[in-house]
Amino acid sequence: MNWAAGVQCVTKCDNRKPKPGELAYRKGHVLTIIDTSTRKGYYKARHNTTGEEGFINSNNVREREALRVDHSLSFMPWFHGKISGPEAVSKLQPAEDGLFLVRESIRHPGDYVLCVSFSGEVFHYRVIYQDNKLTIDYKQFFYNLIDMIEFYSKNNDSVVTTLMKPKKKQGTKSAEVELSKTGWLLDITKLTLGENIGEGEYGAVYQGEYMDQKVAVKIIKCDVRAQAFLQETAVMTKLQHKNLVRLLGVILHKGLHIVTELMTKGNLGNFLRTRGRSVINSVQLLRFALDVCEGMEYLESKKLVHRDLAARNVLVSDNSVAKVSDFGLTKVDSKESDKAKLPIKWTAPEALKKEKFSTKSDVWSFGVLLWEIFSYGRQPYPKMSLKDVKENVEGGYRMDAPDDCPAEVYTLMRLCWEQEPRRRPGFSKLREKLEQEMVKRSPRPEAKHREGMGSGSRS
Ligand code: ATP
Numbered sequence: 001m002n003w004a005a006g007v008q009c010v011t012k013c014d015n016r017k018p019k020p021g022e023l024a025y026r027k028g029h030v031l032t033i034i035d036t037s038t039r040k041g042y043y044k045a046r047h048n049t050t051g052e053e054g055f056i057n058s059n060n061v062r063e064r065e066a067l068r069v070d071h072s073l074s075f076m077p078w079f080h081g082k083i084s085g086p087e088a089v090s091k092l093q094p095a096e097d098g099l100f101l102v103r104e105s106i107r108h109p110g111d112y113v114l115c116v117s118f119s120g121e122v123f124h125y126r127v128i129y130q131d132n133k134l135t136i137d138y139k140q141f142f143y144n145l146i147d148m149i150e151f152y153s154k155n156n157d158s159v160v161t162t163l164m165k166p167k168k169k170q171g172t173k174s175a176e177v178e179l180s181k182t183g184w185l186l187d188i189t190k191l192t193l194g195e196n197i198g199e200g201e202y203g204a205v206y207q208g209e210y211m212d213q214k215v216a217v218k219i220i221k222c223d224v225r226a227q228a229f230l231q232e233t234a235v236m237t238k239l240q241h242k243n244l245v246r247l248l249g250v251i252l253h254k255g256l257h258i259v260t261e262l263m264t265k266g267n268l269g270n271f272l273r274t275r276g277r278s279v280i281n282s283v284q285l286l287r288f289a290l291d292v293c294e295g296m297e298y299l300e301s302k303k304l305v306h307r308d309l310a311a312r313n314v315l316v317s318d319n320s321v322a323k324v325s326d327f328g329l330t331k332v333d334s335k336e337s338d339k340a341k342l343p344i345k346w347t348a349p350e351a352l353k354k355e356k357f358s359t360k361s362d363v364w365s366f367g368v369l370l371w372e373i374f375s376y377g378r379q380p381y382p383k384m385s386l387k388d389v390k391e392n393v394e395g396g397y398r399m400d401a402p403d404d405c406p407a408e409v410y411t412l413m414r415l416c417w418e419q420e421p422r423r424r425p426g427f428s429k430l431r432e433k434l435e436q437e438m439v440k441r442s443p444r445p446e447a448k449h450r451e452g453m454g455s456g457s458r459s
Helices: 084-091 145-154 175-182 223-237 270-274 280-300 350-352 359-374 386-394 407-416 427-441
Strands: 008-013 030-035 042-047 053-057 060-064 079-082 099-104 112-118 121-132 134-136 191-199 205-208 213-219 247-252 256-261 314-316 322-324
Touching: 008 134, 084 099, 099 145, 112 145, 112 280, 145 223, 175 247, 175 427, 191 213, 213 223, 223 247, 223 256, 270 314, 270 359, 280 322, 280 359, 280 427, 350 359, 350 386, 359 407, 359 427, 407 427
Parallel strands: 079 099
Antiparallel strands: 008 030, 008 060, 030 042, 042 053, 099 112, 112 121, 121 134, 191 205, 205 213, 213 256, 247 256, 314 322
């Protein structure tokens, strides 16, 4: 385990009578490491609940347990996903007044159905999604299903009975209980939200502070989406690497708050576009490429496929370290995908055509990312329509080298864009090649070239 400042850990035993300077805690408490270098065998840490700081014996803490990456975590145990009406009826047996579930409508995609048992019958209410709100009767509108269920648990205006007992989806575990047991549940009262720093497809990203630490908070309001993002979060709890954006924890409040380390310099695409050639030299570009490559080598070692590697999904820290983010599409296996959402210009031909995602399709995307880096954030395949990109690439067309791109780097791009996935190099080979380039170009310790690094340490 790489113990570093900012890492969260869980205590293995009690320390009820701390010596002067030491921190008091009970077994299972979550602490944040502040410093690992002041006292041998001890870490300086902050208690996540009390906010107190002090030394802890390094043997008395363990890494936070990762969440299981499966579909069993739920904060809507009554949500059964896409099941038919008759299936819902059979799930609501034996009949019990007020027993309910919510399912996704098969006939009207995007809508939901509330199914309630009453007097031995099951009543189905279509929940219409309109103008970002949900309604059953066009009188009451809700931002999400959780609010709706809460309302109809107290009122029976348009529903035959108040909702009394959720029919739990089999095999689901309460997200709240699991997150809190494993130490990933954060406390909303300790979070201060600041300005909006980005917009994702499903939620806004804000700057914030959590117990004196600068953080980024992605807020996903729609609860069905949030449920899907729990999966992304579960993947992130397994990963600890200097070149992957670190998850600090989550808050369950009006959907889901995903709290990560703050990457003050934003995404790599914008970073390069707004600074350009006059500010960033080729050694810094190589350094970014190497950062991403190391992060991807780690993902490869964990048998994870990213599927959406692109400069917009790489973020830059305060001391200019590039880290891979957005594990939204990351899958442990490579079977599922949603074709309509694929980022065509970054996706390997076999993934576009046959949905064959693998580390080697990530390598293809890495080649496109290298092109983005060395063109200072330009849009790949400039002026070419998505349809043309698909057809041309399939027919063997490849982008030219960006202006002033080192020949060796362009050679790497072309290797990443081999039609046959097996012929593409792996991330460790790519890292070796990039390191060699780095050594050739920076006789002095390369870290000094980083913008704004000063004496700050790399996390
Ligand atoms: P998704 O499709 O998963 O909703 P997205 O790729 O569209 O997401 P987000 O991950 O939501 O985008 O991020 C949107 C923007 O917010 C990023 O491009 C970046 O500028 C900013 N951002 C996201 N996370 C952070 C962070 N940890 N630190 C700083 N800025 C961030």
